[in-house]
Amino acid sequence: MSQDIKNILSIAGSDPSGGAGIQADLKSIAACGGYGMAVVSALTAQNTHGVRAVHVPPAPFLNEQLLAVSDDIAIDAIKIGMLANAGIIGTLTDWLAAVRLSSPVPVVLDPVMIATSGDRLLDADAEDALRRLMEHADVLTPNIPELAVIARAEAATTWEEVVIQARQVAATYSVLVLAKGGHLAGSDCPDALIDADGVLHEVVSPRLDTGNTHGTGCSFSSALATFYARTGDWVQSLTASKRWLTAAIAGADQLRVGSGHGPVNHLGQLWAGAPLATANDSMWLWWEAIESIRSGIDGLAFIRGLKDGTLGRADFEDYLGQDALYLRTYARVMSRASELAPTTEDQRFWAANASGCLEEELKLHRGRLEERVPEPSATTTAYLNHLVSCSNDYAVLVAALLPCFWIYQDVGSRLAAANHDSHPYNDWLATYSSPEFDKSTAQAIEVARVLFDAADQRTRTNMWKAFEASSAHELYFFAQTAADRQGVDHGTK
Protein backbone atom coordinates (compact mmCIF):
# COMPACT_ATOMS: atom_id res chain seq x y z
CA MET A 1 0.00 0.00 0.00
CA SER A 2 1.15 3.52 -0.71
CA GLN A 3 2.23 5.63 2.26
CA ASP A 4 1.50 8.95 0.64
CA ILE A 5 0.28 10.79 3.75
CA LYS A 6 -1.79 13.85 2.88
CA ASN A 7 -1.32 17.32 4.42
CA ILE A 8 -4.55 18.76 5.81
CA LEU A 9 -4.78 22.39 6.94
CA SER A 10 -7.31 23.45 9.54
CA ILE A 11 -8.08 27.16 9.74
CA ALA A 12 -10.12 27.49 12.92
CA GLY A 13 -10.42 28.80 16.44
CA SER A 14 -8.62 27.38 19.46
CA ASP A 15 -10.54 25.56 22.20
CA PRO A 16 -8.18 25.20 25.19
CA SER A 17 -10.30 22.38 26.60
CA GLY A 18 -9.34 20.34 23.52
CA GLY A 19 -12.78 19.17 22.38
CA ALA A 20 -13.61 21.55 19.53
CA GLY A 21 -11.79 23.93 17.17
CA ILE A 22 -8.24 23.32 15.99
CA GLN A 23 -7.54 20.90 18.82
CA ALA A 24 -10.41 18.65 17.67
CA ASP A 25 -9.37 19.14 14.05
CA LEU A 26 -5.77 18.02 14.59
CA LYS A 27 -6.88 14.91 16.51
CA SER A 28 -9.50 14.07 13.87
CA ILE A 29 -7.08 14.52 10.98
CA ALA A 30 -4.54 12.26 12.71
CA ALA A 31 -7.19 9.65 13.53
CA CYS A 32 -8.33 9.58 9.90
CA GLY A 33 -4.83 9.09 8.53
CA GLY A 34 -3.65 12.61 7.58
CA TYR A 35 -0.91 15.03 8.66
CA GLY A 36 -2.59 17.95 10.41
CA MET A 37 -1.63 21.65 10.30
CA ALA A 38 -3.41 24.52 12.04
CA VAL A 39 -3.72 28.24 11.36
CA VAL A 40 -5.42 29.93 14.32
CA SER A 41 -8.20 32.33 13.35
CA ALA A 42 -9.37 33.05 16.92
CA LEU A 43 -8.52 32.20 20.50
CA THR A 44 -11.37 31.27 22.77
CA ALA A 45 -11.38 30.84 26.53
CA GLN A 46 -13.86 27.95 26.81
CA ASN A 47 -14.45 24.66 28.51
CA THR A 48 -17.15 21.98 28.46
CA HIS A 49 -19.67 24.51 29.88
CA GLY A 50 -19.26 27.31 27.38
CA VAL A 51 -17.22 30.17 25.92
CA ARG A 52 -15.98 32.81 28.39
CA ALA A 53 -14.04 35.10 26.07
CA VAL A 54 -12.81 35.41 22.49
CA HIS A 55 -9.59 37.04 21.31
CA VAL A 56 -9.18 37.56 17.56
CA PRO A 57 -5.69 38.05 16.08
CA PRO A 58 -5.16 41.05 13.80
CA ALA A 59 -6.07 40.05 10.23
CA PRO A 60 -2.50 40.71 8.93
CA PHE A 61 -1.20 38.17 11.44
CA LEU A 62 -3.69 35.60 10.16
CA ASN A 63 -2.29 36.32 6.71
CA GLU A 64 1.28 35.72 7.99
CA GLN A 65 0.25 32.32 9.31
CA LEU A 66 -1.51 31.37 6.07
CA LEU A 67 1.45 32.41 3.91
CA ALA A 68 3.96 30.68 6.20
CA VAL A 69 2.17 27.43 5.48
CA SER A 70 1.32 27.86 1.79
CA ASP A 71 4.77 29.26 0.85
CA ASP A 72 6.39 26.07 2.09
CA ILE A 73 3.98 23.15 2.22
CA ALA A 74 1.81 21.38 -0.37
CA ILE A 75 -1.71 21.48 1.07
CA ASP A 76 -3.93 18.52 0.06
CA ALA A 77 -7.16 19.73 1.67
CA ILE A 78 -8.40 22.62 3.80
CA LYS A 79 -10.97 22.60 6.56
CA ILE A 80 -12.29 25.98 7.73
CA GLY A 81 -14.02 26.44 11.08
CA MET A 82 -14.61 29.42 13.41
CA LEU A 83 -13.75 32.76 11.76
CA ALA A 84 -14.96 35.32 14.32
CA ASN A 85 -15.38 38.44 12.20
CA ALA A 86 -15.57 39.97 8.73
CA GLY A 87 -11.92 41.14 8.77
CA ILE A 88 -10.66 37.60 9.32
CA ILE A 89 -13.01 36.24 6.66
CA GLY A 90 -11.93 38.86 4.10
CA THR A 91 -8.23 38.08 4.59
CA LEU A 92 -8.88 34.35 4.37
CA THR A 93 -11.00 34.78 1.22
CA ASP A 94 -8.21 36.67 -0.56
CA TRP A 95 -5.60 34.07 0.41
CA LEU A 96 -7.87 31.18 -0.57
CA ALA A 97 -8.70 32.70 -3.95
CA ALA A 98 -4.97 33.08 -4.69
CA VAL A 99 -4.14 29.55 -3.53
CA ARG A 100 -6.98 28.00 -5.53
CA LEU A 101 -5.83 29.87 -8.62
CA SER A 102 -2.56 27.96 -8.64
CA SER A 103 -3.89 24.60 -7.44
CA PRO A 104 -7.48 23.42 -6.95
CA VAL A 105 -7.08 22.42 -3.31
CA PRO A 106 -10.37 21.01 -1.91
CA VAL A 107 -12.08 23.10 0.77
CA VAL A 108 -14.55 21.98 3.44
CA LEU A 109 -16.18 24.99 5.11
CA ASP A 110 -17.89 24.45 8.45
CA PRO A 111 -19.83 27.71 8.80
CA VAL A 112 -19.47 27.91 12.59
CA MET A 113 -21.78 30.60 13.97
CA ILE A 114 -23.00 29.61 17.41
CA ALA A 115 -21.47 27.00 19.75
CA THR A 116 -23.57 24.13 21.16
CA SER A 117 -23.43 26.09 24.42
CA GLY A 118 -25.30 28.98 22.71
CA ASP A 119 -22.31 31.35 22.57
CA ARG A 120 -21.73 33.43 19.42
CA LEU A 121 -18.60 32.48 17.47
CA LEU A 122 -19.20 34.76 14.47
CA ASP A 123 -20.07 38.47 14.57
CA ALA A 124 -23.64 39.18 13.46
CA ASP A 125 -22.40 41.57 10.73
CA ALA A 126 -20.01 38.99 9.21
CA GLU A 127 -22.68 37.03 7.37
CA ASP A 128 -22.20 38.69 3.97
CA ALA A 129 -18.46 38.12 4.14
CA LEU A 130 -19.12 34.46 4.93
CA ARG A 131 -21.40 34.18 1.87
CA ARG A 132 -18.54 35.45 -0.34
CA LEU A 133 -16.16 32.91 1.23
CA MET A 134 -18.66 30.11 0.54
CA GLU A 135 -18.10 30.55 -3.18
CA HIS A 136 -14.54 29.29 -2.67
CA ALA A 137 -15.62 26.09 -0.88
CA ASP A 138 -16.37 22.64 -2.27
CA VAL A 139 -18.49 21.44 0.63
CA LEU A 140 -20.39 23.32 3.36
CA THR A 141 -21.15 21.44 6.59
CA PRO A 142 -23.77 23.54 8.42
CA ASN A 143 -25.79 22.23 11.33
CA ILE A 144 -29.55 22.92 11.21
CA PRO A 145 -29.49 26.46 12.71
CA GLU A 146 -26.53 27.45 10.48
CA LEU A 147 -28.25 26.01 7.39
CA ALA A 148 -31.33 28.08 8.18
CA VAL A 149 -29.26 31.30 8.40
CA ILE A 150 -27.53 30.55 5.09
CA ALA A 151 -30.83 29.65 3.40
CA ARG A 152 -32.51 32.73 4.98
CA ALA A 153 -35.22 30.46 6.37
CA GLU A 154 -36.66 29.25 9.66
CA ALA A 155 -34.72 26.38 11.29
CA ALA A 156 -35.90 23.07 9.80
CA THR A 157 -37.83 20.77 12.12
CA THR A 158 -37.93 17.72 9.84
CA TRP A 159 -35.29 15.95 7.75
CA GLU A 160 -37.32 16.70 4.58
CA GLU A 161 -37.06 20.43 5.33
CA VAL A 162 -33.32 20.08 5.93
CA VAL A 163 -32.90 18.49 2.50
CA ILE A 164 -34.94 21.23 0.78
CA GLN A 165 -32.88 24.00 2.40
CA ALA A 166 -29.60 22.22 1.61
CA ARG A 167 -30.57 21.83 -2.08
CA GLN A 168 -31.35 25.51 -2.26
CA VAL A 169 -27.99 26.46 -0.70
CA ALA A 170 -26.15 24.01 -2.97
CA ALA A 171 -27.76 25.61 -6.02
CA THR A 172 -27.18 29.21 -4.87
CA TYR A 173 -23.49 28.78 -4.03
CA SER A 174 -22.56 25.97 -6.48
CA VAL A 175 -21.32 23.80 -3.65
CA LEU A 176 -22.08 20.44 -2.13
CA VAL A 177 -23.84 20.65 1.22
CA LEU A 178 -23.28 18.07 3.91
CA ALA A 179 -26.59 18.47 5.74
CA LYS A 180 -26.50 17.18 9.33
CA GLY A 181 -29.50 16.00 11.29
CA GLY A 182 -27.84 15.93 14.72
CA HIS A 183 -30.10 18.72 16.01
CA LEU A 184 -33.35 16.91 15.13
CA ALA A 185 -35.25 14.88 17.69
CA GLY A 186 -35.58 11.15 17.02
CA SER A 187 -33.70 7.94 17.43
CA ASP A 188 -31.60 8.34 14.28
CA CYS A 189 -28.94 10.83 13.24
CA PRO A 190 -29.12 11.23 9.43
CA ASP A 191 -26.58 13.16 7.36
CA ALA A 192 -26.58 13.63 3.59
CA LEU A 193 -24.40 15.00 0.86
CA ILE A 194 -26.65 17.17 -1.28
CA ASP A 195 -26.17 18.96 -4.58
CA ALA A 196 -28.56 21.16 -6.55
CA ASP A 197 -30.34 18.05 -7.89
CA GLY A 198 -30.94 16.46 -4.50
CA VAL A 199 -29.43 13.84 -2.21
CA LEU A 200 -26.23 12.29 -3.57
CA HIS A 201 -25.76 9.99 -0.62
CA GLU A 202 -27.29 9.62 2.82
CA VAL A 203 -25.83 7.98 5.91
CA VAL A 204 -27.67 7.26 9.14
CA SER A 205 -26.43 6.27 12.57
CA PRO A 206 -28.40 5.55 15.71
CA ARG A 207 -28.61 8.50 18.12
CA LEU A 208 -26.19 7.55 20.88
CA ASP A 209 -27.15 8.21 24.46
CA THR A 210 -24.40 10.61 25.54
CA GLY A 211 -24.10 14.29 26.42
CA ASN A 212 -20.49 14.29 25.25
CA THR A 213 -20.85 15.71 21.76
CA HIS A 214 -18.85 18.93 22.12
CA GLY A 215 -16.94 19.48 18.89
CA THR A 216 -18.74 16.86 16.76
CA GLY A 217 -19.20 19.32 13.90
CA CYS A 218 -15.51 20.33 13.92
CA SER A 219 -14.43 16.69 14.03
CA PHE A 220 -16.79 15.63 11.24
CA SER A 221 -15.68 18.34 8.81
CA SER A 222 -11.99 17.62 9.48
CA ALA A 223 -12.53 13.90 8.91
CA LEU A 224 -14.34 14.67 5.65
CA ALA A 225 -11.48 16.87 4.39
CA THR A 226 -8.93 14.21 5.34
CA PHE A 227 -10.73 11.31 3.69
CA TYR A 228 -11.32 13.43 0.59
CA ALA A 229 -7.61 14.20 0.32
CA ARG A 230 -7.00 10.47 0.50
CA THR A 231 -9.70 9.24 -1.87
CA GLY A 232 -10.76 12.14 -4.10
CA ASP A 233 -14.36 11.07 -3.56
CA TRP A 234 -16.93 12.92 -1.45
CA VAL A 235 -19.42 10.08 -1.07
CA GLN A 236 -16.79 7.64 0.08
CA SER A 237 -15.37 10.29 2.40
CA LEU A 238 -18.81 10.84 3.93
CA THR A 239 -19.24 7.11 4.59
CA ALA A 240 -15.78 6.80 6.15
CA SER A 241 -16.12 10.01 8.22
CA LYS A 242 -19.54 9.10 9.59
CA ARG A 243 -18.36 5.63 10.56
CA TRP A 244 -15.31 7.04 12.33
CA LEU A 245 -17.26 9.85 14.06
CA THR A 246 -20.00 7.52 15.30
CA ALA A 247 -17.37 5.29 16.88
CA ALA A 248 -15.66 8.37 18.40
CA ILE A 249 -19.00 9.47 19.92
CA ALA A 250 -19.62 5.90 21.15
CA GLY A 251 -16.25 6.07 22.97
CA ALA A 252 -16.81 9.58 24.40
CA ASP A 253 -17.97 8.44 27.82
CA GLN A 254 -14.63 6.66 28.36
CA LEU A 255 -12.98 10.08 28.74
CA ARG A 256 -13.27 12.23 31.84
CA VAL A 257 -13.02 15.78 30.53
CA GLY A 258 -14.98 18.40 32.48
CA SER A 259 -18.42 18.33 34.03
CA GLY A 260 -20.39 19.82 31.09
CA HIS A 261 -20.66 18.61 27.51
CA GLY A 262 -17.43 16.68 27.08
CA PRO A 263 -15.53 15.89 23.87
CA VAL A 264 -15.69 12.80 21.67
CA ASN A 265 -12.95 10.18 21.88
CA HIS A 266 -11.07 11.07 18.70
CA LEU A 267 -8.32 8.49 19.05
CA GLY A 268 -10.20 5.80 20.98
CA GLN A 269 -10.36 3.45 17.99
CA LEU A 270 -6.60 3.67 17.58
CA TRP A 271 -6.02 2.94 21.27
CA ALA A 272 -8.41 -0.02 21.03
CA GLY A 273 -6.16 -1.48 18.36
CA ALA A 274 -8.60 -1.01 15.46
CA PRO A 275 -6.67 -1.12 12.20
CA LEU A 276 -5.77 2.38 11.12
CA ALA A 277 -5.90 2.73 7.37
CA THR A 278 -3.12 5.06 6.42
CA ALA A 279 -3.07 3.88 2.84
CA ASN A 280 -4.19 6.37 0.27
CA ASP A 281 -6.29 3.84 -1.55
CA SER A 282 -9.98 4.01 -2.35
CA MET A 283 -10.39 0.23 -2.44
CA TRP A 284 -8.92 -0.08 1.00
CA LEU A 285 -11.66 2.22 2.34
CA TRP A 286 -14.28 0.03 0.64
CA TRP A 287 -12.79 -2.96 2.38
CA GLU A 288 -12.91 -1.18 5.73
CA ALA A 289 -16.49 -0.08 5.10
CA ILE A 290 -17.70 -3.69 4.77
CA GLU A 291 -16.02 -4.69 8.02
CA SER A 292 -19.33 -5.58 9.69
CA ILE A 293 -20.27 -7.84 6.74
CA ARG A 294 -16.88 -9.54 6.88
CA SER A 295 -17.08 -10.16 10.60
CA GLY A 296 -20.65 -11.42 10.04
CA ILE A 297 -19.24 -14.02 7.64
CA ASP A 298 -16.48 -15.01 10.07
CA GLY A 299 -19.08 -15.54 12.80
CA LEU A 300 -21.30 -17.90 10.74
CA ALA A 301 -21.77 -21.44 12.00
CA PHE A 302 -21.04 -22.62 8.43
CA ILE A 303 -17.64 -20.93 8.29
CA ARG A 304 -16.72 -21.90 11.84
CA GLY A 305 -17.79 -25.51 11.16
CA LEU A 306 -15.85 -25.63 7.88
CA LYS A 307 -12.81 -24.34 9.71
CA ASP A 308 -12.82 -26.78 12.60
CA GLY A 309 -14.27 -29.69 10.61
CA THR A 310 -17.52 -29.97 12.59
CA LEU A 311 -19.73 -28.91 9.65
CA GLY A 312 -22.29 -31.60 8.81
CA ARG A 313 -22.06 -33.38 5.41
CA ALA A 314 -25.58 -32.36 4.42
CA ASP A 315 -24.85 -28.68 5.06
CA PHE A 316 -21.61 -28.95 3.13
CA GLU A 317 -23.30 -30.56 0.14
CA ASP A 318 -26.14 -28.04 0.17
CA TYR A 319 -23.51 -25.34 -0.04
CA LEU A 320 -21.64 -27.07 -2.88
CA GLY A 321 -24.86 -27.46 -4.83
CA GLN A 322 -25.71 -23.77 -4.59
CA ASP A 323 -22.10 -22.84 -5.31
CA ALA A 324 -22.09 -24.92 -8.51
CA LEU A 325 -25.28 -23.18 -9.65
CA TYR A 326 -23.87 -19.81 -8.73
CA LEU A 327 -20.64 -20.38 -10.62
CA ARG A 328 -22.38 -21.08 -13.92
CA THR A 329 -24.03 -17.68 -14.06
CA TYR A 330 -21.08 -16.02 -12.36
CA ALA A 331 -18.86 -17.25 -15.23
CA ARG A 332 -21.35 -15.79 -17.72
CA VAL A 333 -21.26 -12.43 -15.91
CA MET A 334 -17.45 -12.45 -16.03
CA SER A 335 -17.68 -13.13 -19.77
CA ARG A 336 -19.93 -10.09 -19.98
CA ALA A 337 -17.23 -8.07 -18.16
CA SER A 338 -14.75 -9.32 -20.74
CA GLU A 339 -17.08 -8.15 -23.49
CA LEU A 340 -17.40 -4.68 -21.95
CA ALA A 341 -13.70 -4.29 -21.06
CA PRO A 342 -12.09 -1.31 -22.80
CA THR A 343 -8.55 -2.75 -22.81
CA THR A 344 -7.21 -6.06 -24.11
CA GLU A 345 -5.61 -6.73 -20.75
CA ASP A 346 -8.91 -6.42 -18.87
CA GLN A 347 -10.69 -8.40 -21.60
CA ARG A 348 -8.21 -11.25 -21.22
CA PHE A 349 -8.37 -11.11 -17.42
CA TRP A 350 -12.14 -11.57 -17.24
CA ALA A 351 -12.22 -14.18 -20.03
CA ALA A 352 -9.51 -16.20 -18.26
CA ASN A 353 -11.37 -16.01 -14.96
CA ALA A 354 -14.67 -17.01 -16.57
CA SER A 355 -13.06 -20.02 -18.15
CA GLY A 356 -11.01 -20.94 -15.08
CA CYS A 357 -14.09 -20.68 -12.92
CA LEU A 358 -16.03 -23.08 -15.16
CA GLU A 359 -13.25 -25.59 -15.63
CA GLU A 360 -11.67 -25.88 -12.22
CA GLU A 361 -14.48 -25.21 -9.83
CA LEU A 362 -17.24 -27.02 -11.68
CA LYS A 363 -14.97 -30.04 -12.10
CA LEU A 364 -14.51 -30.09 -8.35
CA HIS A 365 -18.19 -29.68 -7.67
CA ARG A 366 -19.21 -32.37 -10.14
CA GLY A 367 -16.81 -34.82 -8.54
CA ARG A 368 -18.32 -34.15 -5.16
CA LEU A 369 -21.93 -33.68 -6.12
CA GLU A 370 -22.04 -36.60 -8.55
CA GLU A 371 -24.34 -34.64 -10.85
CA ARG A 372 -26.91 -34.08 -8.08
CA VAL A 373 -27.26 -30.40 -8.84
CA PRO A 374 -30.23 -28.89 -6.97
CA GLU A 375 -32.56 -25.99 -7.82
CA PRO A 376 -31.14 -22.53 -7.13
CA SER A 377 -32.25 -21.15 -3.78
CA ALA A 378 -33.87 -17.72 -3.48
CA THR A 379 -30.62 -16.48 -1.94
CA THR A 380 -28.49 -17.73 -4.85
CA THR A 381 -30.97 -16.29 -7.35
CA ALA A 382 -30.95 -12.91 -5.57
CA TYR A 383 -27.14 -12.69 -5.74
CA LEU A 384 -27.08 -13.65 -9.41
CA ASN A 385 -29.88 -11.22 -10.27
CA HIS A 386 -27.87 -8.48 -8.60
CA LEU A 387 -24.79 -9.32 -10.71
CA VAL A 388 -26.83 -9.46 -13.90
CA SER A 389 -28.47 -6.13 -13.02
CA CYS A 390 -25.00 -4.53 -12.93
CA SER A 391 -24.07 -5.82 -16.39
CA ASN A 392 -24.66 -2.63 -18.36
CA ASP A 393 -21.80 -0.54 -17.01
CA TYR A 394 -18.28 -1.96 -16.97
CA ALA A 395 -17.11 -0.05 -13.86
CA VAL A 396 -20.21 -0.98 -11.87
CA LEU A 397 -19.98 -4.60 -12.99
CA VAL A 398 -16.33 -4.83 -11.93
CA ALA A 399 -17.29 -3.42 -8.51
CA ALA A 400 -20.09 -5.99 -8.23
CA LEU A 401 -17.75 -8.86 -9.13
CA LEU A 402 -15.01 -7.81 -6.74
CA PRO A 403 -16.38 -9.21 -3.44
CA CYS A 404 -16.50 -12.71 -4.89
CA PHE A 405 -12.74 -12.47 -5.37
CA TRP A 406 -11.79 -10.48 -2.32
CA ILE A 407 -14.04 -11.97 0.36
CA TYR A 408 -13.50 -15.49 -0.96
CA GLN A 409 -9.73 -14.97 -0.96
CA ASP A 410 -9.78 -13.45 2.53
CA VAL A 411 -12.00 -16.15 4.05
CA GLY A 412 -10.20 -18.83 2.06
CA SER A 413 -6.73 -17.89 3.25
CA ARG A 414 -7.90 -18.23 6.86
CA LEU A 415 -9.70 -21.50 6.19
CA ALA A 416 -6.66 -22.90 4.41
CA ALA A 417 -4.49 -21.90 7.36
CA ALA A 418 -6.69 -24.07 9.62
CA ASN A 419 -6.34 -27.10 7.33
CA HIS A 420 -4.46 -30.26 8.35
CA ASP A 421 -4.02 -33.83 7.01
CA SER A 422 -6.90 -35.38 8.95
CA HIS A 423 -9.34 -32.49 8.39
CA PRO A 424 -12.61 -33.95 6.99
CA TYR A 425 -12.71 -31.27 4.29
CA ASN A 426 -8.96 -31.36 3.67
CA ASP A 427 -8.93 -31.35 -0.14
CA TRP A 428 -11.70 -28.78 -0.33
CA LEU A 429 -9.93 -26.37 2.03
CA ALA A 430 -6.71 -26.81 0.06
CA THR A 431 -8.43 -25.38 -3.02
CA TYR A 432 -9.62 -22.34 -1.10
CA SER A 433 -6.23 -20.70 -1.18
CA SER A 434 -3.68 -20.52 -3.97
CA PRO A 435 -1.04 -18.05 -5.14
CA GLU A 436 -2.86 -17.87 -8.51
CA PHE A 437 -6.12 -16.85 -6.87
CA ASP A 438 -4.27 -14.31 -4.68
CA LYS A 439 -2.82 -12.85 -7.88
CA SER A 440 -6.22 -12.73 -9.60
CA THR A 441 -7.73 -11.04 -6.55
CA ALA A 442 -4.99 -8.40 -6.49
CA GLN A 443 -5.57 -7.78 -10.19
CA ALA A 444 -9.37 -7.51 -9.75
CA ILE A 445 -8.81 -4.94 -6.97
CA GLU A 446 -6.45 -2.98 -9.19
CA VAL A 447 -8.87 -3.02 -12.14
CA ALA A 448 -11.62 -1.68 -9.84
CA ARG A 449 -9.30 0.96 -8.34
CA VAL A 450 -8.24 2.33 -11.73
CA LEU A 451 -11.89 2.52 -12.88
CA PHE A 452 -12.97 4.15 -9.61
CA ASP A 453 -10.22 6.78 -9.73
CA ALA A 454 -11.20 7.76 -13.27
CA ALA A 455 -15.00 7.67 -12.71
CA ASP A 456 -17.38 10.59 -12.22
CA GLN A 457 -19.20 11.02 -8.90
CA ARG A 458 -22.41 9.19 -9.94
CA THR A 459 -20.50 6.20 -11.29
CA ARG A 460 -18.40 6.09 -8.11
CA THR A 461 -21.56 6.01 -6.01
CA ASN A 462 -23.02 3.25 -8.17
CA MET A 463 -19.75 1.30 -7.97
CA TRP A 464 -19.73 1.49 -4.19
CA LYS A 465 -23.40 0.46 -3.97
CA ALA A 466 -22.76 -2.53 -6.26
CA PHE A 467 -19.73 -3.57 -4.20
CA GLU A 468 -21.57 -3.22 -0.90
CA ALA A 469 -24.59 -5.16 -2.18
CA SER A 470 -22.43 -8.01 -3.52
CA SER A 471 -20.61 -8.15 -0.18
CA ALA A 472 -23.95 -8.51 1.61
CA HIS A 473 -24.95 -11.23 -0.89
CA GLU A 474 -21.71 -13.06 -0.03
CA LEU A 475 -22.81 -13.08 3.61
CA TYR A 476 -26.32 -14.33 2.73
CA PHE A 477 -24.83 -16.96 0.44
CA PHE A 478 -22.58 -18.39 3.14
CA ALA A 479 -25.44 -18.13 5.64
CA GLN A 480 -27.93 -20.27 3.71
CA THR A 481 -27.14 -23.65 5.23
CA ALA A 482 -29.35 -25.03 8.00
CA ALA A 483 -26.87 -24.09 10.71
CA ASP A 484 -27.26 -20.38 9.98
CA ARG A 485 -30.66 -20.05 8.39
CA GLN A 486 -32.31 -18.51 11.41
CA GLY A 487 -31.47 -14.99 12.37
CA VAL A 488 -29.92 -13.79 9.10
CA ASP A 489 -31.92 -11.72 6.64
CA HIS A 490 -31.12 -13.47 3.39
CA GLY A 491 -31.48 -10.44 1.20
CA THR A 492 -33.99 -12.03 -1.12
CA LYS A 493 -36.47 -9.19 -0.89
Ligand SMILES: Nc1ncnc2c1ncn2[C@@H]1O[C@H](COP(=O)(O)OP(=O)(O)O)[C@@H](O)[C@H]1O
Ligand atom coordinates in the same frame (compact mmCIF):
# COMPACT_ATOMS: atom_id res chain seq x y z
N1 LIG B 1 -25.99 11.70 20.15
C1 LIG B 1 -25.46 11.47 18.92
N2 LIG B 1 -25.33 10.21 18.48
C2 LIG B 1 -24.79 9.95 17.27
N3 LIG B 1 -24.36 10.91 16.44
C3 LIG B 1 -24.47 12.18 16.81
C4 LIG B 1 -25.01 12.55 18.08
N4 LIG B 1 -24.99 13.91 18.19
C5 LIG B 1 -24.44 14.37 17.05
N5 LIG B 1 -24.13 13.34 16.22
C6 LIG B 1 -23.51 13.43 14.88
O1 LIG B 1 -22.46 14.38 14.91
C7 LIG B 1 -22.40 15.07 13.67
C8 LIG B 1 -22.48 16.57 13.88
O2 LIG B 1 -23.69 16.83 14.47
P1 LIG B 1 -24.61 18.13 14.47
O3 LIG B 1 -25.06 18.24 15.87
O4 LIG B 1 -25.68 17.97 13.45
O5 LIG B 1 -23.68 19.34 14.05
P2 LIG B 1 -22.83 20.37 14.93
O6 LIG B 1 -21.94 19.55 15.82
O7 LIG B 1 -22.11 21.14 13.90
O8 LIG B 1 -23.83 21.19 15.70
C9 LIG B 1 -23.56 14.51 12.82
O9 LIG B 1 -23.07 13.46 12.01
C10 LIG B 1 -24.49 13.96 13.86
O10 LIG B 1 -25.29 12.93 13.33
Ligand SMILES: Cc1ncc(COP(=O)(O)O)c(N)n1
Ligand atom coordinates in the same frame (compact mmCIF):
# COMPACT_ATOMS: atom_id res chain seq x y z
C1 LIG C 1 -13.06 27.19 18.69
C2 LIG C 1 -14.37 26.56 18.46
N1 LIG C 1 -14.77 26.24 17.22
C3 LIG C 1 -15.96 25.66 17.01
C4 LIG C 1 -16.79 25.38 18.05
C5 LIG C 1 -18.14 24.74 17.79
O1 LIG C 1 -18.21 23.44 18.29
P1 LIG C 1 -19.57 22.92 18.91
O2 LIG C 1 -20.68 23.39 18.00
O3 LIG C 1 -19.49 21.43 18.89
O4 LIG C 1 -19.62 23.52 20.28
C6 LIG C 1 -16.36 25.73 19.36
N2 LIG C 1 -17.13 25.49 20.43
N3 LIG C 1 -15.16 26.31 19.53
